[in-house]
Amino acid sequence: MLLNQFLFLAAVLFCIGVYGVLARRNAVLVLASIELMLNAVNINLVAFGAYRHNIAGQVFALFVITIAAAEVGVGLAIVVLIFRNRASIALDEADLMKG
Amino acid sequence: MVAQNVVFGILAAVMILAAWRVVTTQNVVRAVLYLVVVLAGAGAQYLLLAQEFIFVVQVIVYIGAIVVLFLFGTMLTRAPIGRDVNLDNDQRWLAALTSLFLLGVMIAVLFDAFHNTHVKPTIQRTSDVANSMFGPYLMPFEVVSVLLLAALVGAIAIARRD
Numbered sequence: 001m002l003l004n005q006f007l008f009l010a011a012v013l014f015c016i017g018v019y020g021v022l023a024r025r026n027a028v029l030v031l032a033s034i035e036l037m038l039n040a041v042n043i044n045l046v047a048f049g050a051y052r053h054n055i056a057g058q059v060f061a062l063f064v065i066t067i068a069a070a071e072v073g074v075g076l077a078i079v080v081l082i083f084r085n086r087a088s089i090a091l092d093e094a095d096l097m098k099g
Numbered sequence: 100m101v102a103q104n105v106v107f108g109i110l111a112a113v114m115i116l117a118a119w120r121v122v123t124t125q126n127v128v129r130a131v132l133y134l135v136v137v138l139a140g141a142g143a144q145y146l147l148l149a150q151e152f153i154f155v156v157q158v159i160v161y162i163g164a165i166v167v168l169f170l171f172g173t174m175l176t177r178a179p180i181g182r183d184v185n186l187d188n189d190q191r192w193l194a195a196l197t198s199l200f201l202l203g204v205m206i207a208v209l210f211d212a213f214h215n216t217h218v219k220p221t222i223q224r225t226s227d228v229a230n231s232m233f234g235p236y237l238m239p240f241e242v243v244s245v246l247l248l249a250a251l252v253g254a255i256a257i258a259r260r261d
Contacts, residue, residue: 001103003216006144007209009111013118013137015202020122022194026186028127028172032134035165036118039141042153050148050220055231058153058223062232065153065160066243070250072165076172077258083176084260092188 006047014040027079027089031072038068107147114140125186131169138162149220152228 013036020033042061049057083089117136124130142157232240 001100001107001147001218001220003218004209004213005104005107005111006148006218007213008206009114009144011202011205011209012115015198015205016115016118016122018201019194019198022197023122023187023191025188026127028169028176029122029130029186031172032130032169033122035134035161036121036137039138039161042157043141043144046145046148046150046153047218049223050150051216051218053221055223055227056236058150058228059231059236061153062156062228063239063243065156066247069160069165070247072168073254074250074257076168077254079172080175080258089176 003047003051006043010040010043010047013043025090025092027082027091028076030091031075031079035068035072038064103147107144110140110143110147125184127173127186128170131166131173134169135162135166138166148218149222152225
């Protein structure tokens with residue numbers, strides 16, 4: 001297997017995630033797109049770990065998964081709070097800090 | 100090696116299609132369920148690279164916990180479940196342009212750096228992961244556990260009613 005096939009797959013997934021973050025207006029779906037991007041990074045870490053025969057790739061992918069879990073927990077708490085205060089989680093309506 | 104490449108191709112096609120549906124479907128629950136397909140495909144790719152422990156963690160943490168959190172999030176925010184609504188904002192074309200540009204840059208750089216580099220996966224056992232995580236990487240492990248605790252307390256403090 002070529003290393004590049006995994007890296008290209010991860011790059012495509014990452015760019016789809018970027019598109020989702022920029023184009024979605026539902027906050028939950030923006031968080032889901034961020035998960036896509038984190039997953040692409042994990043594929044990269046694991047592929048490089050397999051290529052170098054080094055365990056560090058897998059260990060750091062585990063750390064990324066842990067941090068993704070923490071991020072989703074806090075992010076969804078914020079989304080629920082926004083919904084409670086404004087009765088909407090559309091991101092283009094949450095413009096309180098707009099200059 | 101050929102069989103592995105065929106499996107990789109099928110998995111990659113399914114993952115990219117499902118990821119595309121995640122960011123384009125106009126149904127919140129369906130988007131989250133397509134995310135499950137992408138996450139399971141990523142787990143299968145880890146298995147293809149002979150890294151078993153991360154596959155198990157992917158299934159347990161991502162598909163088991165994070166997707167359930169997402170479904171709870173859609174439920175608690177009273178998203179239009181089962182109905183199709185407009186979930187995209189008006190900068191869709193700009194977003195597509197940005198991500199295509201990023202994809203072009205990344206593909207060019209990766210092709211330049213790693214073309215003709217082959218992966219020959221060797222099995223990395225769970226005991227190796229444990230020895231590594233509780234040996235050289237003990238300090239990051241402890242830091243991550245403190246971070247998880249802080250995120251737990253923070254999520255409860257943010258979301259509770261008072």
